[in-house]
Amino acid sequence: MSLFLAKRFATFIATLLGASVLTFLALEILPGDPALVILGIDAPESAIAVLRLELGLDRPALARYLGWVSNLMTGTSANSYTYKVPVAELIRERLEITLPLAVLAMALSILFALPLGIYAAQSHDKSGDVVIMSASQIGISVPNFWMAILLIMFFAVNLHWFAAGGFPGWSSGVGPALKALLLPAIALATVQGAILARFIRSAILDTMREDYVRTARAKGLTRRATMWRHVLRNAAIPVVTIVGLQFANLLAGTIVIENVFALPGIGRLLLQSITNRDLVVVRDLVVMIAAMVVTINFIVDLLYAAIDPRLKPHDV
Amino acid sequence: MQGDTFLARGLRNRSFVAGGLLTLALVAVALLSLAWTPHDPLRISIPTRFAPPSATHWLGTDQFGRDVLSYIMVGAQTSLTVGIVSVVIGMTFGVTLGLCASAARGAVEEAIMRAADFIFAFPAILLAIMLVATLGPGAVNAIVAIGIFSIPEFARLTRGAANAIWVREFILAARAAGKGDARITIEHVLPNIASVIIVQVTIRFALAILAEAALSYLGIGSQPPTPSWGRMLAEAQTRIFQNAWLAVFPGIAIALSVLGLNLLGDGLRDITDPRLARKR
């Protein structure tokens, strides 16, 4: 492993730890007594005392933090206060919807953005570019949940092609399940795709100004060959970063979109747990989403190393 | 390019003009709604509920018979307030931290930036949701949450821009003149990175409006009776099979506000950074 990756790995671990501390502090220390938060202020004293014991609140904060983290790592989590099942189990079930949704949305977003961004860069300042950039400017400004509502209005209410929400479960077959995820994924992908297209365009335009692109043209390569052999791979480096960040945004976006389409994913679970004041679930969910974001950033770093020879240990 | 005034360059920039006009319109609507709306935005009138757009109710009425146009106009106040307060929170703390990190260098800079990294591990809306979960739903908590979580972005951006200024020659000159870090930061660094910060302010403003709308849509943002575009959409969605148009206008209001601020930010960036402007 190169020094670059070793450093990134250390950062990865440190950030995970930092994020878990932050979550713990925010949800356990700040609001005062979690038992009070969960049961409400008018709960009887005895019930609160029982819950405090159940949550291990009699132990010092550090012990509770360490216990929580070691549980997280071994996968044995506490029971949800409302659902009375281990949180890990709950989350696993819900991830079966959220992860495919996020991946589908990311795939759609890249599928929109890549050709549009490349085309816009190639027709820089011509009408095609202007149209794509204006459209993406509008796409960026549309809130994803409104986009979702518009999609429901058009495809569910008017055309009856899709249901207005809900999820049949993977047991009903991959086809119907994917169909239920398609509109939500499109709603998420519109905004992300618009951002990505702009970004791809500007990354390509920046790369096209590089000296080595001029060198390639001076060798006699056509514009097309230069684009494919020299521009795109170099432009991929900044684009990979944005795709990584976007995946984090998509995960966050699913929280909202799942609620628009009544999809039983982690976003809906999070909101329900907040409404139920089920802090045990909220805490684990938050740290899990953060862990996913950090993991994606680490994967992005791995991708960098694969794309860019400057980050590999060299054999000189 | 010295002869050109800022305004002259601005008026030649299409993004700046369009974004500026849209943003001015947003502010004007919010201000106007303080004094006048076509109808009382909060007056409930069950007999005239779900009226489609007409001469009396330009954008129709909602499930309580409230005038949608008036309600949207008053909603602009909420969006603007959330945007302004949260951006002021984020900017004040973020810029201060960024400037400190850049002036102090070494361990302080490292500590501030690593702390920002931890917060970046959380998608912004997730953090807002988490904070609202602990502090309880409501407009004020939403504002605070949105504001707090724009601090790291402001800090990172400020530090980056400030570091680029610290290595410039006029800083050395100021040093030689015996000025301290604090004075150099305020007299030389801040004025030179102001344009970067202003661009970021417009972008964060737009994001704050989107975040407030999302939180209110989820029911954990501003609570009734505070008018909110996001909650209008949530309520409209329940009637989507009967009165679909209710879900159209609040969305347009959000999109236009965000579009205006984004365009304004793009335009400002082009105007204040001639290097970028030439690239386009």
Next chain:
Amino acid sequence: MALLEVDNLSVTLATARGPARAVRGVSFALERGETLGIVGESGCGKSLTALALMGLLPENARATGRVVLDGIDLAGLNEDALCRIRGNRVGMIFQEPMTSLNPLHPVGRQIGEALATHRGLGGAALRAETLELLGKVGIPEPERRIRSYPHELSGGQRQRVMIAMALSCRPEILIADEPTTALDVTVQKQILDLIRDLVRELGMALILISHDLGVIAENVGRIAVMYGGTIVEAAPTAALFADLAHPYAQGLFAAVPRVGWRRDSNARLATIPGVVPDLPDLPNGCTFAERCTLANDACRAAAPMPIEVGPNHSASCIRTDAARLSRKSA
């Protein structure tokens, strides 16, 4: 017929302040095997002239005038035909070896690319040819270096790679735009010698561009001095040094008594008072008038035409007589 004929070449840039004529009416001819140096302060339009010859001007630039290569007017060619000439009949080396190579491709692949494009070489033949080129430009251990990435090479080695790349298809003309400006002084001479030797060996014509008179003087048979986008004086190297006619060239050469001078570019530039005017502000008359001690109203009224001041020796100045007189008396 000359190998390359450039006739009244101008380049106009679209800038934020309106059109700027960065190159104005440049004309010269280059015979087969001839070496031409273009010298002038930075910003005088040397690079744009070179890029115009290659048809590789930046997006915001437009060229007018004629560039005729071996009887073919390049302006009449479409993009594909131009691609068949670039890197094949005309090779080019750029100033910045650090940024002129693609950081993501091994250097061997970058060298072989022109051969693959123009000669259709591939596989073992391409590899053998690439290895030979690497050896030719003096890179040790070609077998190993062929797989190296640019960041693993020193500046001098990268410039050698650039040279190998430009020469791979044995072009008739090599354009070297400030090939040594970005290099250490110790490496500069090695690279210049390499270029000169290879040019001789392969019988190429060379256009060597530099702001540094020393680089030019030792390596070319003919020199063109550029100022403000035009060639103000052009002559065979020895003739130019013997009899400078243009006041700008005189100022430029003042610190350089003869061929084999000492490198001291700061001293040289300090001899001409004033600065190069901004492009859009360039005056109607002689562009050098502002800085010229001999300038009169006639100089400011109209741009001077080139006049013959000796065999094969021309200068664009209406006061060459006064200029040569003041030089003799000094």
